[in-house]
Amino acid sequence: xxxxxxxxxxxxxxxxxxxxxxxxxxxxxxxxxxxxxxxxxxxxxxxxxxxxxxxxxxxxxxxxxxxxxxxxxxxxxxxxxxxxxxxxxxxxxxxxxxxxxxxxxxxxxxxxxxxxxxxxxxxxxxxxxxxxxxxxxxxxxxxxxxxxxxxxxxxxxxxxxxxxxxxxxxxxxxxxxxxxxxxxxxxxxxxxxxxxxxxxxxxxxxxxxxxxxxxxxxxxxxxxxxxxxxxxxxxxxxxxxxxxxxxxxxxxxxxxxxxxxxxxxxxxxxxxxxxxxxxxxxxxxxxxxxxxxxxxxxxxxxxxxxxxxxxxxxxxxxxxxxxxxxxxxxxxxxxxxxxxxxxxxxxxxxxxxxxxxxxxxxxxxxxxxxxxxxxxxxxxxxxxxxxxxxxxxxxxxxxxxxxxxxxxxxxxxxxxxxxxxx
Amino acid sequence: xxxxxxxxxxxxxxxxxxxxxxxxxxxxxxxxxxxxxxxxxxxxxxxxxxxxxxxxxxxxxxxxxxxxxxxxxxxxxxxxxxxxxxxxxxxxxxxxxxxxxxxxxxxxxxxxxxxxxxxxxxxxxxxxxxxxxxxxxxxxxxxxxxxxxxxxxxxxxxxxxxxxxxxxxxxxxxxxxxxxxxxxxxxxxxxxxxxxxxxxxxxxxxxxxxxxxxxxxxxxxxxxxxxxxxxxxxxxxxxxxxxxxxxxxxxxxxxxxxxxxxxxxxxxxxxxxxxxxxxxxxxxxxxxxxxxxxxxxxxxxxxxxxxxxxxxxxxxxxxxxxxxxxxxxxxxxxxxxxxxxxxxxxxxxxxxxxxxxxxxxxxxxxxxxxxxxxxxxxxxxxxxxxxxxxxxxxxxxxxxxxxxxxxxxxxxxxxxxxxxxxxxxxxxxxxxxxxxx
Numbered sequence: 001x002x003x004x005x006x007x008x009x010x011x012x013x014x015x016x017x018x019x020x021x022x023x024x025x026x027x028x029x030x031x032x033x034x035x036x037x038x039x040x041x042x043x044x045x046x047x048x049x050x051x052x053x054x055x056x057x058x059x060x061x062x063x064x065x066x067x068x069x070x071x072x073x074x075x076x077x078x079x080x081x082x083x084x085x086x087x088x089x090x091x092x093x094x095x096x097x098x099x100x101x102x103x104x105x106x107x108x109x110x111x112x113x114x115x116x117x118x119x120x121x122x123x124x125x126x127x128x129x130x131x132x133x134x135x136x137x138x139x140x141x142x143x144x145x146x147x148x149x150x151x152x153x154x155x156x157x158x159x160x161x162x163x164x165x166x167x168x169x170x171x172x173x174x175x176x177x178x179x180x181x182x183x184x185x186x187x188x189x190x191x192x193x194x195x196x197x198x199x200x201x202x203x204x205x206x207x208x209x210x211x212x213x214x215x216x217x218x219x220x221x222x223x224x225x226x227x228x229x230x231x232x233x234x235x236x237x238x239x240x241x242x243x244x245x246x247x248x249x250x251x252x253x254x255x256x257x258x259x260x261x262x263x264x265x266x267x268x269x270x271x272x273x274x275x276x277x278x279x280x281x282x283x284x285x286x287x288x289x290x291x292x293x294x295x296x297x298x299x300x301x302x303x304x305x306x307x308x309x310x311x312x313x314x315x316x317x318x319x320x321x322x323x324x325x326x327x328x329x330x331x332x333x334x335x336x337x338x339x340x341x342x343x344x345x346x347x348x349x350x351x352x353x354x355x356x357x358x359x360x361x362x363x364x365x366x367x368x369x370x371x372x373x374x375x376x377x378x379x380x381x382x383x384x385x386x387x388x389x390x391x392x393x394x395x396x397x398x399x400x401x402x403x404x405x406x407x408x409x410x411x412x413x414x415x416x417x418x419x420x421x422x
Numbered sequence: 423x424x425x426x427x428x429x430x431x432x433x434x435x436x437x438x439x440x441x442x443x444x445x446x447x448x449x450x451x452x453x454x455x456x457x458x459x460x461x462x463x464x465x466x467x468x469x470x471x472x473x474x475x476x477x478x479x480x481x482x483x484x485x486x487x488x489x490x491x492x493x494x495x496x497x498x499x500x501x502x503x504x505x506x507x508x509x510x511x512x513x514x515x516x517x518x519x520x521x522x523x524x525x526x527x528x529x530x531x532x533x534x535x536x537x538x539x540x541x542x543x544x545x546x547x548x549x550x551x552x553x554x555x556x557x558x559x560x561x562x563x564x565x566x567x568x569x570x571x572x573x574x575x576x577x578x579x580x581x582x583x584x585x586x587x588x589x590x591x592x593x594x595x596x597x598x599x600x601x602x603x604x605x606x607x608x609x610x611x612x613x614x615x616x617x618x619x620x621x622x623x624x625x626x627x628x629x630x631x632x633x634x635x636x637x638x639x640x641x642x643x644x645x646x647x648x649x650x651x652x653x654x655x656x657x658x659x660x661x662x663x664x665x666x667x668x669x670x671x672x673x674x675x676x677x678x679x680x681x682x683x684x685x686x687x688x689x690x691x692x693x694x695x696x697x698x699x700x701x702x703x704x705x706x707x708x709x710x711x712x713x714x715x716x717x718x719x720x721x722x723x724x725x726x727x728x729x730x731x732x733x734x735x736x737x738x739x740x741x742x743x744x745x746x747x748x749x750x751x752x753x754x755x756x757x758x759x760x761x762x763x764x765x766x767x768x769x770x771x772x773x774x775x776x777x778x779x780x781x782x783x784x785x786x787x788x789x790x791x792x793x794x795x796x797x798x799x800x801x802x803x804x805x806x807x808x809x810x811x812x813x814x815x816x817x818x819x820x821x822x823x824x825x826x827x828x829x830x831x832x833x834x835x836x837x838x839x840x841x842x843x844x845x846x847x848x849x850x851x852x853x854x855x856x857x858x859x
Contacts, residue, residue, distance in 0.1 A: 053597040165478050169500070169840065244591060245663060253486040253589045254844050331663050332591025334841040335500050 022130060030134045034107050038276045042069040044317075045276075045324045052328035073269055081265040086163030095161060096263070096270035099154025102147040103277040108134035109143050109201050110284040113294050113309035123305045131202050132294075132305060140201040141193065144285055145186060148240055151278060152178040155242070155249060158271070159259035170258035173335060174242070174249040180339055181239040181246075184346035188232035190354050191225045192289050194361065201288050208292035222290040225357065230290045232350045234322075237282045239338070242275070243323055245330035246338060253332075283319040284312075291315045344401055352393065356386045475503055478840075482511040486589045486844045489854035491828075495835070495843065502843055505835040507828050513858040520818040524784025525551050528815065530621045532805070535820060536856040537618055539578040541571050542798035543820065543856075544623040546805035549704065549794035551625035554787045554809050557759060561706075562750040563627035568705045569640075569743045570613065570622065571796070572736045576647070577606035578799035579729045579736075582851045583654060586726060589848035590667050595657060602650050609639050626760050627753025640744055644737055651733060659730070668723035672834035672846035675720060682829045686801025687732070688850060691717035691724035698797035710742045722849035729851075732799075759785050784813035800824050800851060822856035 043058065043066055050057025058065030083092055113132040114123060122129040130136075137143055152174055159171020196204040210219045222230045239246040250258030257263075260271045287293055292315075294308030302310070333341065363382035478495045481487035490511035496504040520531050532547045533540040545567055552559060559567075584599020607617045612633055614620040622629045658664045674684070676692045689696055697714040699707040715731045717724030753760050761780045762773035779785075789811040795804035801823030810816040827850050834846045 049594075053594045054601055055597065165476060172499070244593075247591070248841075251591065251841070253591065254841050256485060328594050329657065330592065331587070331658070331661065331667060332841070333663055334667055334839055336839065337663075337666055 023134075026132075026134045030107060030112075031104070033112065034104065034277060034280065037280050038273060039069045040066070041276050041280050041320060042072075042272075044320065045327070048321065048324045049328050052325075073273075076269040077266050079265040081267065082262075084163055084262050087262065088161040088163065091157050091161035092262075093267070095154050095158035096267045096274070097154070098157060099151055100270050100274040100277070102151040102154075103274045103281060106144050106147040106278075106281045107284065109137060109140040110281070110288055111136075111202055111205055111293055111308075112284070112312050113305050114205075115298065115303075115305050115308055132308070133201070136200065136202055138200050141189060141199045141204075141289075145182070145189070148185075148278075148282075149178065149182055151274070154271075154274065155259045158263065159249075162259075162262040164262050166255040166257070167259050167261045170249050170251075170255050170261070174259060176335075177239060177242070177246070177248065177338060177342075180342035181236045181346075184232055184236040184342055184350055185240055187347060187350035187354055188229040188236060189289065191229035191350070191357050192221050194354070194357055195221060195224050201293070205288060205293035205295055209295035218292060218296075220290060220292045225290075226353070228353045229350060230286075232346050232353075233286065233290070236342075236346055237286060238323065238326060239342070241278050241282055241323075243279065244327040245332050247332060248335055248338060251332060279320065279323055280316070283316050283323065286319055287312060287315045291319075344397070348393075348397055352390055356383070356390070359383070359386050480843070487847060488585065488852055491847065491852060491854055491857075493831070493835075493843070493847070495840070497840065500839050500841075502835050502838050502840065505832050505843070507831045509825075509828065509854070509857050511858070512854045516859045517818055517820065520815055522814065524813045525625055525787055525815065526780060526784050528818070529624045530619075532818075532820065533619045533621055534855065535822065535859055536798065536800070536803070536824070536853045538581050538853050539574045539799050540618050540620055541567075541574040541623055542796055542803050543805075544621065545571055545705075546794055546796045546798075546803050546820070547807075547818075548623050548625045549796065550792045550805040550807045551787065553792040553794055554790055554807060555625070555759065555785075556788075557626065557754050557756055559627050559754050560751040561748045562631075563752050563754070564705050565743055565747050566628050566632060566752060567623055568707070568710075569632075569740060569747070570610075570628075571705075572739045572743065573606055573609060573640075573643075575736045575799045576733050576740075577603045577610075579733045580606065582729050582799075583658075583733075585851075586845075586848045587658060589844050590664065592658065592661075592664070595654075598650070598653070598657075602647065605643055605646060609636075609643060612636070612639065624753075626756065627751070631752040637744055640740060644741060647733070647737060651730065654730065659727070665723065667841075667845060668726055668849070669721055670719070671722045671838065671842045672725075672849055673719070673721050674830055674834055678833055679720070679830065682833070683826050684801070684830050685826065686797070686799070686823050687725050687728045688827055688830065689801065690715060690728055692720035693718050698795055698802055702795065704794070704796055709746070710739055712739050712742075722845050725849040725851075729799075786811065786813050787815075795821070798823055800853065800856075801827060820856070820859055822859060824850075824852040824854070825857045825859075828852055828857060 046068070047057045047065070058068035061067040061071040083089060111131055111133040122131055155174045156171045156178075159167040159169075159174065162168070192204065193199060196207045198204060198207075204221070208218070208220050208224075242249045248254075248258075250260060252258075255261070260268055263271060292311075294312040296307060296311030298307045359382040360379055363378035476497045478497050479492060480495055481492035482490035487493065492508040492511065494506040494508060495502050516531055516535055520528055523531050528547055528551070529544045532543040535543050580599050580603040582599075584596045584603070587593075587595020587599065610620065611617050613636065614622040614629065616622075620629075674688065674692055676694055679689050679692045679694065685696065693716055695714045695716045698704065699712070700714050712735055715728045715735060717728050757772075757776050759780075761777050762770070766773040767777050787809045789809055791806070791808040793804055793806045795802050797803070802821065803823055804821035806817075806819040806821070807815045808817040831846065831850060834850075835843055838846065
């Protein structure tokens, strides 16, 4: 692991043409890769959902309908751009970009290729050793959290500035949803950071590159952190993306179109693009955090870094399929149920899990805690204490929840519908 | 503490106002007697007057108001405070049109009312006309009518499964429901020539005999459906999110349901086992064996479960009907009511005259009035006809169950969330063509 300070100094000390070329080249490549993968993602989602629903899906534009997204985009581009008179024009026009730009930027910290199994993941470009990602910032994961929070602004402002009721309801839902699920997202993520001891995405990937238990099972964080953070992250991530079953923000059956009801033409297309881009990025982040990113065995033939690319996209496709699968099967949650799930289940669970993981790590360092002489005995003691505290807290939480529920029912009983029998 | 007000006595109302005063006005409904409304208006400002509520017009163009229903919702954030269903956007004056159509043409008109279960309206109309003329339809016609209406019940409930799934966000269910319904419609097409608006059940019998090989088609359907319904159970009934979304939503008590003259699955969901097929048997329902599916909580989940199980019960009925289907004539051999077969027209002068008379001025129906009711998938579907002795009804009225069922909407919507509103509309399953007529 490098010293971040030194790293920072190094990257700034000698800036020449090679650096500029490298940065801009990476930017362009990432941009193109992301756009193409979004295009394919839209097609993939439509195709998979169609199959789940006993339909064929797009099959006219291009081979297997691959160019359908392009055709739709072109159509939307040439449509009339309608701005409602009651809208706040400036914010209304700004909002789509506010949601698109963070979606793009998040992808910058995702390593999409590289040989992590036999090398350190770097490749040589323009005479420099570099990772295959736009920016290898030391605060990579924080950057992701920041960007995903920023993305909500686009949705919120779009709904608010439309000057219409359904979009307003959508944006209110969006902000509440973002606040409650960001917490669960961050807490489940903390477990990964605890294990990886770094915020840098490449470090997280490198830590997962080795072999895990028995030499066959990969050393992925999903197993190392004990599955639960992954489950929480997947659920919270789906909610963060506003994808079914958490698509309350744009619930077609309730809010017509949700926050983008009043949008048309290219502005609508931008929202659409941002949504799918976020899906791809979230999938990529999950792959990086929990499934070892581009790390995986090399089988020769291809250069090592390309194997990384293959592994990365194979993992990504499985995750994206999961997202589509959710959409094809699950009914939508109600607003209050969404809040319940977020605050009463996901946050306590991820918090408790983080504490247990932390406790175990402390116990494994005999210098830090000196209950017994061996690290193993320490671990058991910590686990025991954690278990007792955990049970106590669970009981406390359940008691709190049931009390609140009883109170609520009492209130609702008071205001039962006055009935009229005549 | 629950506020109930059985009387509109002045003192009691004052008490009610006191009670209402102490709690937020969220439970207030639009359906209040004038006296109560006036009392409340005059009383102290209520808690919610400080809050800002928003009026949302849901519909008539909205993805989940089942056509052109419009709901005026007074919303406090996500919660529905008061609501008011507004109808009339699909009013086409069918009842008035019926006064200009002969009894033979009448079935073509009424079949367009409830477009999800057209055969039931035809049946109610035909039963009323037959009651007026006093003819007895042959047994085969009776059993064909039963077969077709039970099949129609299946297709209508399948449509409900589809839309209910879609309204709650399980979009795949939409396609699955339509897929199964399609098979039933194919059978209809084979028998009646049309997928909907069949004009198949007519005064005097049915339009045509069942086509050869109909038993196999029916049996195929009966084999296809059970595994598909089991899939619905996996996809919806046992789904935790699905149960969360429907259980305890849109509650209706027995008293409320009876007071609002609600019928069909909504009434049965409250625990009242009222089914015209069992309680006022028409056709040959007293000769077949079936259960009336009843719920106990009166919530949206019960209504869903009842409809799902009614599909199974209807399949059971269809099986019995196929076994017991008698042979014989499919329409009454009364030359004044039934047009002669095409072949006879070339041979017989009388047949030609009858044919001409029936299709130009129609058959005359004795003076009087009659009401016939059937249990449609949505509830009691009645047809009331007044005849002045001519070949056209003096007045025809259809008691559309959807219209009466809409009355319970405001009750169920009070205190619910916007998302619940969608679930509730869906669970009432109104067909706006029948509401507006």
